[in-house]
Amino acid sequence: MGTRRKQPAALRVVGKAIRKVDATAKVTGVTRFADDLFLPRMLYAKLLRSPHPHARITGIDISQARALPGVKAVLTGRDLPIPFGILPVSQDEHALALDKVRFVGDPVAGVAAASEEIATAALDLIEVRYESLRPITDAEDAIAHPEPRIHDYGDGGNLHKLVNLEFGDVAEGFAAADLVREDLLFFEGSTHLPMEQHAAVADWSPLPDGKLTLWSSTQTPHYVHRALAKVLELAPAKIRVVATPNGGGFGGKSDPFSHEIVVAKLAMLTGRPVKITLTREEVFYCHRGRHPTLMWVKTGVKKDGAITAMHFKSLLDGGGYGSYGVASTYYTGALQTVTYHVPRYKFQGARAFTNKPPCGPKRGHGTPQPRFALEVQLDKIAEQLGMDPAELRLKHLVPANSLTANWLKIGSMGLGECIRKVVDGSGWKEKFRKLPPGQGIGLACSSYITGAGLPIYWNPLPHSGVQLKCDRGGGVTVFCGSTEIGQGSDSILAVLAAEVLGLDPFDIAVVTGDTDLTPVDLGSYSSRVTLMTGNACIQAAERARDVIASHAARKLDLPVERLAFADRRVFDVADPAHGLAFAEAVQLAEAAEGTIGTVGSYTPAPSPGKYRGAGVGPSPAYSYSACVARVDVDPASGIVRVPRVWIAHDVGRSINAATVMGQIEGSVYMGLGEALMEEMAYRGNRNVVHKIPSLLEYKSPTTLEMCDIVTYVVEDPDPNGPFGAKECGQGPLLPLPPAVANAVYDAVGVRIDEVPITPEKVFKALRRKEKGEEPRFGPTQFPDIAWPEPTRVAPPWEGGDGRAVEAGQGRSMADEPARARRR
Amino acid sequence: MLRLPSFTYLQPSTLAEAVRMKADAGPEGSYVAGGTDLYPNMKRRQQEPRVVVSLMGIRELRGCEMRDAGCLVGPCITLTDLCTHPTIRQHYDTVAHAAELVSTPLLRNMGTLGGNLCLDTRCNYYDQTYEWRKAIDFCMKKDGHICWVAPSSPRCWAVSSSDVAPVMVALGAEFRLVGPNGERVVPAARLYANDGINYLTKQPDEILAAVRLPATDGWDATYHKLRRRGSFDFPVLGVAVWLRWDGRYVAAARVVLGGVGSRPQEVAEAGAALTGTDLSDESIGAAAEAAYRPAKPLDNTDFDLSWRKQMTRVYVKAALDELRARRR
Numbered sequence A: 001m002g003t004r005r006k007q008p009a010a011l012r013v014v015g016k017a018i019r020k021v022d023a024t025a026k027v028t029g030v031t032r033f034a035d036d037l038f039l040p041r042m043l044y045a046k047l048l049r050s051p052h053p054h055a056r057i058t059g060i061d062i063s064q065a066r067a068l069p070g071v072k073a074v075l076t077g078r079d080l081p082i083p084f085g086i087l088p089v090s091q092d093e094h095a096l097a098l099d100k101v102r103f104v105g106d107p108v109a110g111v112a113a114a115s116e117e118i119a120t121a122a123l124d125l126i127e128v129r130y131e132s133l134r135p136i137t138d139a140e141d142a143i144a145h146p147e148p149r150i151h152d153y154g155d156g157g158n159l160h161k162l163v164n165l166e167f168g169d170v171a172e173g174f175a176a177a178d179l180v181r182e183d184l185l186f187f188e189g190s191t192h193l194p195m196e197q198h199a200a201v202a203d204w205s206p207l208p209d210g211k212l213t214l215w216s217s218t219q220t221p222h223y224v225h226r227a228l229a230k231v232l233e234l235a236p237a238k239i240r241v242v243a244t245p246n247g248g249g250f251g252g253k254s255d256p257f258s259h260e261i262v263v264a265k266l267a268m269l270t271g272r273p274v275k276i277t278l279t280r281e282e283v284f285y286c287h288r289g290r291h292p293t294l295m296w297v298k299t300g301v302k303k304d305g306a307i308t309a310m311h312f313k314s315l316l317d318g319g320g321y322g323s324y325g326v327a328s329t330y331y332t333g334a335l336q337t338v339t340y341h342v343p344r345y346k347f348q349g350a351r352a353f354t355n356k357p358p359c360g361p362k363r364g365h366g367t368p369q370p371r372f373a374l375e376v377q378l379d380k381i382a383e384q385l386g387m388d389p390a391e392l393r394l395k396h397l398v399p400a401n402s403l404t405a406n407w408l409k410i411g412s413m414g415l416g417e418c419i420r421k422v423v424d425g426s427g428w429k430e431k432f433r434k435l436p437p438g439q440g441i442g443l444a445c446s447s448y449i450t451g452a453g454l455p456i457y458w459n460p461l462p463h464s465g466v467q468l469k470c471d472r473g474g475g476v477t478v479f480c481g482s483t484e485i486g487q488g489s490d491s492i493l494a495v496l497a498a499e500v501l502g503l504d505p506f507d508i509a510v511v512t513g514d515t516d517l518t519p520v521d522l523g524s525y526s527s528r529v530t531l532m533t534g535n536a537c538i539q540a541a542e543r544a545r546d547v548i549a550s551h552a553a554r555k556l557d558l559p560v561e562r563l564a565f566a567d568r569r570v571f572d573v574a575d576p577a578h579g580l581a582f583a584e585a586v587q588l589a590e591a592a593e594g595t596i597g598t599v600g601s602y603t604p605a606p607s608p609g610k611y612r613g614a615g616v617g618p619s620p621a622y623s624y625s626a627c628v629a630r631v632d633v634d635p636a637s638g639i640v641r642v643p644r645v646w647i648a649h650d651v652g653r654s655i656n657a658a659t660v661m662g663q664i665e666g667s668v669y670m671g672l673g674e675a676l677m678e679e680m681a682y683r684g685n686r687n688v689v690h691k692i693p694s695l696l697e698y699k700s701p702t703t704l705e706m707c708d709i710v711t712y713v714v715e716d717p718d719p720n721g722p723f724g725a726k727e728c729g730q731g732p733l734l735p736l737p738p739a740v741a742n743a744v745y746d747a748v749g750v751r752i753d754e755v756p757i758t759p760e761k762v763f764k765a766l767r768r769k770e771k772g773e774e775p776r777f778g779p780t781q782f783p784d785i786a787w788p789e790p791t792r793v794a795p796p797w798e799g800g801d802g803r804a805v806e807a808g809q810g811r812s813m814a815d816e817p818a819r820a821r822r823r
Numbered sequence B: 001m002l003r004l005p006s007f008t009y010l011q012p013s014t015l016a017e018a019v020r021m022k023a024d025a026g027p028e029g030s031y032v033a034g035g036t037d038l039y040p041n042m043k044r045r046q047q048e049p050r051v052v053v054s055l056m057g058i059r060e061l062r063g064c065e066m067r068d069a070g071c072l073v074g075p076c077i078t079l080t081d082l083c084t085h086p087t088i089r090q091h092y093d094t095v096a097h098a099a100e101l102v103s104t105p106l107l108r109n110m111g112t113l114g115g116n117l118c119l120d121t122r123c124n125y126y127d128q129t130y131e132w133r134k135a136i137d138f139c140m141k142k143d144g145h146i147c148w149v150a151p152s153s154p155r156c157w158a159v160s161s162s163d164v165a166p167v168m169v170a171l172g173a174e175f176r177l178v179g180p181n182g183e184r185v186v187p188a189a190r191l192y193a194n195d196g197i198n199y200l201t202k203q204p205d206e207i208l209a210a211v212r213l214p215a216t217d218g219w220d221a222t223y224h225k226l227r228r229r230g231s232f233d234f235p236v237l238g239v240a241v242w243l244r245w246d247g248r249y250v251a252a253a254r255v256v257l258g259g260v261g262s263r264p265q266e267v268a269e270a271g272a273a274l275t276g277t278d279l280s281d282e283s284i285g286a287a288a289e290a291a292y293r294p295a296k297p298l299d300n301t302d303f304d305l306s307w308r309k310q311m312t313r314v315y316v317k318a319a320l321d322e323l324r325a326r327r328r
């Protein structure tokens, strides 16, 4: 938009390993998380949660609780009757259950009291009468039992969403194949497990001003802002949402939550600040984690491994509410096409409602499950074809700057380089199928989006905005709605502004995640922040630089093109001694033009897919990863250990080499947990309670289980990324589970087609192998589902234009409600 | 967050004072040492004492010294001190090893030997918050009537989950108990009862005042622990083996399993299978088989119960292999 993108000859800050701008505060305990906030006269809130998985509420009596000394207010569903939900198509949540509860842990009433103890005591005095309904325990149960319905909307019975998309004639593709494989795989649900439990504080300045402020550990203050406005019926201008630094998010703090709305309402009712801090158990009930997903995949290949067609089915166990589930469902089918060339592709996805905490976006959102299925299947295919699995993959990579069968636009593509790095680094050629029994090595790859191409609610506005202010003392402040969840997004803004303006990152003040102070950024999800806020920040910084440069040039008597910004100076590139201090240059500009402030924003380019469902999958850029895992399997017990992982990630360009490394290592850690042990387990026969809602019993690796990691950062700059950067916070998780599964097969010759790969499963598969049965543990059938007619879209190479062949197909999931109403 | 309920906290400095305070408090009183078991349980309202009597200020509950060819250990020694104590390391390495396998360094800095030996039995229907337990209408061990693990059972099957207790039983340690009616000494095995609720035979007011480890002559022992992760986790199976050697042959043996019943469970047949042998493969196999048969894990801990049962064989064999390797 008008500004020239002048890339400095050599990058001074970008790409270095830099201490995060908020690191010192974090390690010295100075950072104020939401639970650290104390306001004068503050009250404490607790939520009464449902002890029933599925029941109608027939009556609530709050009189005793209300009478308890110290209790200041008690809320029930009737006080907050307007529904909300993160997606416009799934406005199915109430802050407090209105007339029905849908899982054990569903909030039913809220209490504000002078202390947390009193609030807790009051919960026991609230009398709720329930009429039990048959609970739906899992996705298969939901298909078998359309009644009683958990929600009265969706695609019939207890199915929330059904998707059926076909890109070219897959039957023809299978007919042309030399080998067709069908596999069934299952990926268990897991939760985010952030160290910080969700917390929120609300404050209400009384009428006539009437302004609500909510501090919350949220990844998406903008969406919380919208939900509060809707449910509390307040003008957006009367609400300020401040995202406090998150002690980890991983997707678990991306929805507007009951507790946020309840403390807001309690503050409005009592006129006093109200705080809530969830217990660990309650965090398990907020959940929104990985969908348990059953998958069936059929792939046809030629003798050389070239894929001729793929048909993929997924069945997601959604839990009690919609959350991001519609998007999650599409995501289980969206990115199969972006790694290896798939000329014909069919995807059928279903999401079921069940009486468990709602699933949603967890690191990798909807894509680790299909990636597991695909990469394990490719390992089996390679074996059947007698090919090295690394070679097979290398031979059929999606080309850079191309379109996929489902109309995703690939930009830079560094997967080949990633594969070569881990193959060389791990000594793959010497080890694969050659290690002693019990030791194994496995390979898998993946790709992930760098930001969703479309916002969550339909709008034509920028996805990210930045305001930048130059201080006459030489400092710069960057204002942006993005939220720091530990991933380092504040540092990204500082580094990029510093790079463009020739400053030190610690000269940049960063103000983020505050709906009063900062322009909108959609939030810390979908790996969008570095690319989107980064581009917005660069734009704002370049505009500031241009203003400052024009005045400095006049003073130095030089053409603007001759100026460089570095080392807190503005100077002549040809004669660096000839120049001004940056602060001086700012003062010249400010004297001439008044306060120096600029803005920048970023909107992704429209994507070529125009069919309904094309809204999920497009991204400005795709990151790529390849991973080799070494495992040791004890044949006596089935216990699997992973001593080492080699991982290469194509990040486009590192903005901060230290945080890139941190994100990759963190992804490996989380992926390892999902591969080996993490499991959202419920007792279906005992009221569908969560079996283990605690940090002790929900098993996640400790440092002792953590593997050594050899990391290779591959930099294949993408034209859409800031200085070429792509994501690195989610993608590197994806290849872990399949790499481990493939390595287990290499070690002991059994296929575990299901994560987590627990000792019990390996042990059973080994027993089967001993008995001469199929050496495998995994699901055995995919239920029959009444799929709707497929939306047929011709792939680009079959003369398509990105639109559905049949009439009546829309553009994005976001405009579905409007469509549904019209129908 | 989860809050502790209000309670009265007392700090006696002598055993007699402690016993009196506890007797005064009656059923509403509880002893506490490191509190790493009691306080989390109180937060979840599994235990609801109104008066908590700390044993940590009583000097005589602290020491650790060799005496009369054995070793006398004060129960209020922290697990960290226990597993780093030179005497214990030198003469009772298995005790140190078992203590070191308890939970995490932080919990070992607080948790004590006495608390570990009196540790409440565990069950994942019971080690849950009040609200969670309410959703299943509670269970027999606290606030309810039925056992969810074995609904037709008249008793509670909560699991003995101490790492050190099976070792004490295998070693034949003795415990000194001090209560309102004086004091007595019991063999370690006799402290435990096979009932998830009344898992200790001691009277509630009795204090475990000393642990006496046997003389260090001619025996060897080891402890193997099965758990999901290398830290933090309770045992889902513990195998403690004690052997007395007579030349090349085993003169006596005890195999004790933790984590499979409501008390540390000695498998006499396993010990018998070893006695008189030189720990041949066959005798180890027979002992492993003997331990496997009675092990009866239920679905109330981490891991699948059938796999846990299978692992008894594997772990008993591994423990015996280790002892054999050490002898040769």
Ligand SMILES: Cc1cc2nc3c(=O)[nH]c(=O)nc-3n(C[C@H](O)[C@H](O)[C@H](O)COP(=O)(O)OP(=O)(O)OC[C@H]3O[C@@H](n4cnc5c(N)ncnc54)[C@H](O)[C@@H]3O)c2cc1C
Pocket: A696, B030, B031, B032, B033, B034, B035, B036, B037, B038, B039, B040, B055, B075, B076, B079, B101, B102, B103, B104, B107, B110, B111, B112, B113, B114, B115, B116, B117, B118, B119, B120, B161, B162, B163, B164, B206, B207, B208, B209, B232, B233, B234, B235
């Ligand atoms: C996350 C976590 C993980 C754990 N992992 C393990 C593990 O792997 N293995 C394991 O064995 N334990 C484990 N524990 C349990 C516990 O931490 C240890 O067993 C510890 O040694 C208990 O000692 P304490 O002094 O803290 O006990 P306390 O909590 O003080 O006491 C426990 C019980 O013993 C009674 N008691 C204590 N001392 C005496 C005494 N001298 N006389 C009479 N009664 C007494 C108390 O009244 C109370 O009922 C774990 C605990 C937690 C919270």
Ligand code: SF4
Pocket: B122, B123, B124, B125, B126, B139, B140, B141, B142, B146, B147, B148, B149, B150, B155, B156, B157, B158, B196, B300
């Ligand atoms: S074994 Fe049965 S009675 Fe005992 S704690 Fe568990 S569920 Fe309750």
